[in-house]
Amino acid sequence: MKRLVHLLCCVVMATLLASCGEENKVGSDKILDFKEQTNDRLGVTTTTEAAAPATTVAGAPGKAAVGAPTTSAPTSTTAAPTTVAPTTVAPTTAPPPKEQAFEIGINADNSGTSQFDPSASRVFKGTLVRFVNNDSVPRSVEEDRGVFKSGSIAPGATFEYRADTVGKFNITDGTRPYAVGSLEVLAR
Numbered sequence: 001m002k003r004l005v006h007l008l009c010c011v012v013m014a015t016l017l018a019s020c021g022e023e024n025k026v027g028s029d030k031i032l033d034f035k036e037q038t039n040d041r042l043g044v045t046t047t048t049e050a051a052a053p054a055t056t057v058a059g060a061p062g063k064a065a066v067g068a069p070t071t072s073a074p075t076s077t078t079a080a081p082t083t084v085a086p087t088t089v090a091p092t093t094a095p096p097p098k099e100q101a102f103e104i105g106i107n108a109d110n111s112g113t114s115q116f117d118p119s120a121s122r123v124f125k126g127t128l129v130r131f132v133n134n135d136s137v138p139r140s141v142e143e144d145r146g147v148f149k150s151g152s153i154a155p156g157a158t159f160e161y162r163a164d165t166v167g168k169f170n171i172t173d174g175t176r177p178y179a180v181g182s183l184e185v186l187a188r
Helices: 002-019 035-041
Strands: 055-057 070-072 102-104 120-124 128-133 158-162 167-175 176-187
Touching: 102 120, 102 176
Parallel strands: 102 128, 120 176
Antiparallel strands: 055 070, 128 158, 167 176
């Protein structure tokens, strides 16, 4: 009988030592693969399961000792998943965005670029053309035949013209007759 108990103890010890080897893994790498789960779980509140109690054994670190007292780390529990009702956010009253426009800059004489930039432009009929005063003094934009005339445009301000008439138009800065450009409006 003593022999049977001794043999049984040896088998248990060998099993414990084999299971504590350095090459053994606990768990699965699939738990760390979040890519597949992310799309299905977007917006879902989740919790994690409590970890299995950790057991430490007196003796050599990382090795089991037969007959040595063991201690267990305290376990923690997690709360049950909760669902939060979506909240409604009141819409803000932001100013409407500026309409997309073709911009022509009105520049100073010493800016290193032409007074109208670009100096020759082509747009389709119906395009909004925005003249932007990039100079430090008021400027203006006039079409030679009077199709449009901006009046004074303050520094940093704009003048907009809806290009509804097909044709080629010569433009001038009313404050500098030598500052000229052209705007061609094409039918679609």
